[in-house]
Amino acid sequence: MTIRYEEDHRQHSTRPTRTTVDSAHAKRTRGEDPAPSPHHEFNGVPANYREINGWGADLDPKNRPSFPMEYPSDVKTARGPVKHWQQPHTKIHQSNEHPGLTPVFGEAVPPHGLSGLLRDYAYQYGEGTTRHWMTLMLADRVDIVESMVVDAFRGRPDNYVKEKAWSAKIKYADAEQRRRYLYYGAAALGAIAVGITLSRVFADHED
Amino acid sequence: MRAMTYRGPFRVRVETKPDPEILHPNDAIVRVTRAAICGSDIHLYHGLMADTRVGQTFGHEFIGVVEEVGPEVDNLKAGDKVLVPFNVCCGTCYFCSRGLYGNCHNTNPNATAVGGIYGYSHTCGGYDGGQAEYVRVPFANFGPTIIPDDIDDDDALMLTDALPTGYHAAQMGDIQEGQTVVIFGAGPVGIYAARCAWLMGAGRVIVTDHLDYRLEFVSRYGPAETINFTHLKDPVVYFKKITDFVGPDVCIDAVGCDASGSMLQALAGFHLKLQAGNAVALHWAINSVRKGGTVVIIGAYGPPYNLVPIGSAMNKGLTIHANQAPVKRQLPRLFEHIRNGYIKPSEIITHRFPLEDIAEAYRVFTSKLDGCIKPIVMPTAA
Structure with missing residues (x-):
């Protein structure tokens, strides 16, 4: 005896009803799971899972390239053999859990301004500290404001509409989403109209 | 350039x-x-x-x-x-x-x-x-x-x-023949993980997400059983019930820090930045999996930390496998x-x-x- 539950709280009572069924795993192959939600779909899965194309191809662990996760190795040092080292062209921040710079690194965006100072501060602390990560998160926010100001002076101001691609929300919206936008738009226009009307009424009243 | x-x-x-x-x-x-x-x-x-x-x-x-x-x-x-x-x-x-x-x-x-x-x-x-x-x-x-x-x-x-990551997730699940695998997230990695779970010999593959069109896709591509978690009062209880109250053998978090499904997690993660995003998928994975089962974390989380029930992981004797592929x-x-x-x-x-x-x-x-x-x-x- 197992219990059949109806899980869909939108359509059904949550009170359990009892019914007699076999094991869930035994029943599954016949598509008769004992407790499926009405939204639980089995349609794509064949009754016998062994019929699925490729089933069990990697059942033998020997066929699993990441099993076990580690290969045996004789390398005992963290860096291993290193022949060449990249030379930095800009300031590279470095975790204090590294003894020095790594043989290669990225130089995507050099630190700058106040955000750079915050990053300097953050990298004084280890990766296990909240101060390190939260200061970096703060620096990221400061960087956004700094870059907005700097780029505006350079003649490349931020274009929020284009950078956020708001037009895509309309261009790619389905019928339901467009209808929702229409309702929101109508509600916004209605609110504006009510606001204007009320302001005129009050203005007339004051006169 | x-x-x-x-x-x-x-x-x-x-x-x-x-x-x-x-x-x-x-x-x-x-x-x-x-x-x-x-x-x-x-x-x-x-x-x-x-x-x-x-x-x-x-x-x-x-x-x-x-x-x-x-x-x-x-x-x-x-x-x-x-x-x-x-x-x-x-x-x-x-x-x-x-x-x-x-x-x-x-x-x-x-x-x-x-x-x-x-x-x-x-x-x-x-x-x-x-x-x-x-x-x-x-x-x-x-x-x-x-x-x-x-x-x-x-x-x-x-x-x-995307594919090596999904494949790696299925491998890290250490799936044995006939086992039940639940995958949280029907994005590209979750879809591939569902497909690859069969290659490892799974007996049942279930994918949950909140987007019906993605669930419809994975139901064919996996193939996989699918369930939209927004129709469930409690996904954890649901996965227990449909596995005879044992729990799935393997749960794979294929979402990471951008999950949907918990207002508290979203508030702490997205809005207040007090944790690395929304960890509700991992939370569900740990709570859903059977005792002694395996939880795979393949979704990306940033530092520093997340709200997850690590005490339950210990008490249930879970094996947690995680890594970049x-x-x-x-x-x-x-x-x-x-x-x-x-x-x-x-x-x-x-x-x-x-x-x-x-x-x-x-x-x-x-x-x-x-x-x-x-x-x-x-x-x-x-």
């Missing part, structure tokens, strides 16, 4: 940047022919990863043509068509020599907790990524793989991250699976955008518009 650049949360644009240069004898410069937007790029796009600097170019899934190689690169030449694994890895350090290519110690000065990753914040090494016309590829004598003639370019693109290790076997027709990776690609429209591509992907599952961008002609 033209390249996507990050401007702040939910904002990207295309700018002209200097072409990349050879900075190390083992470097190569690759002209990008296809790049994909990964679900984990969305974590960056939402501003959830620390040390994501304005002006960085994202993109860790790309293929292209070798334009130039450094003097120490002897296995590639200009004109070779390559797929570039998302891990920047040397192949010789303590960790790479053990096959942990996602944990390379020689490519990320900014952190020891994670190896270098193309275009994935300065926390992952500060490399510019492949959503651009050209990209610098360090340790080119180890990472990039020449695309075999019988592998389609779109399939090759999916082999740079060592792509290079997976490729030979995945080439075989593609040739055998067991998996067709490119079938999940739903949208193609020119590089100049990449802001639109991010918007369509992140807002789940137009049935989008996997968008790719085309920086240059092949």
Whole structure:
């Protein structure tokens, strides 16, 4: 005896009803799971899972390239053999859990301004500290404001509409989403109209 | 060159940047022919990863043509068509020599907790990524793989991250014959994990998400049983009930820090930034899995920490497996699976955008518009 539950709280009572069924795993192959939600779909899965194309191809662990996760190795040092080292062209921040710079690194965006100072501060602390990560998160926010100001002076101001691609929300919206936008738009226009009307009424009243 | 650049949360644009240069004898410069937007790029796009600097170019899934190689690169030449694994890895350090290519110690000065990753914040090494016309590829004598003639370019693109990551998730589940696997998230990695769970011999594969169109896709592509968790009062209780109150043998978190499904987690993670995003998928995975079962974390989380029931993990005797996928290790076997027709990776690609429209591509992907599952961008002609 197992219990059949109806899980869909939108359509059904949550009170359990009892019914007699076999094991869930035994029943599954016949598509008769004992407790499926009405939204639980089995349609794509064949009754016998062994019929699925490729089933069990990697059942033998020997066929699993990441099993076990580690290969045996004789390398005992963290860096291993290193022949060449990249030379930095800009300031590279470095975790204090590294003894020095790594043989290669990225130089995507050099630190700058106040955000750079915050990053300097953050990298004084280890990766296990909240101060390190939260200061970096703060620096990221400061960087956004700094870059907005700097780029505006350079003649490349931020274009929020284009950078956020708001037009895509309309261009790619389905019928339901467009209808929702229409309702929101109508509600916004209605609110504006009510606001204007009320302001005129009050203005007339004051006169 | 033209390249996507990050401007702040939910904002990207295309700018002209200097072409990349050879900075190390083992470097190569690759002209990008296809790049994909990964679900984990969305974590960056939402501003959830620390040390994501304005002006960085994202993109860790790309293929292209070798334009130039450094003097120490002897296995590639200009004109070779390559797929570039998302891990920047040397192949010789303590960790790479053990096959942990996602944990390379020689490519990320900014952190020891994670190896270098193309275009994935300065926390992952500060490399510019492949959503651009050209990209610098360090340790080119180890990472990039020449695309075999019988592998389609779109399939090759999916082999740079998404498919190896899904495959790695299924492997880390240590699935035994006939076991029940529940996958949280029907994004590209979750979809591939569902497909690959069968290859490992699963007996039942269930995928949950809140997007019906993605569940409909994975129900065919996996195939998989699907359930939209928004129709459930409590997904954890549900998964217990449909497994005879035992719980699934393996639960895979294929979502990471951008999950939906908990107002508290969203408030703490997205809005107050008191934790690394929304960890509700991992929370459900730990609570759903059977005692002694395995939880796989393949979704990306940023530092510093998340609200998850680690006490339950201990009390239930769980095994937790997690890692970035060592792509290079997976490729030979995945080439075989593609040739055998067991998996067709490119079938999940739903949208193609020119590089100049990449802001639109991010918007369509992140807002789940137009049935989008996997968008790719085309920086240059092949």
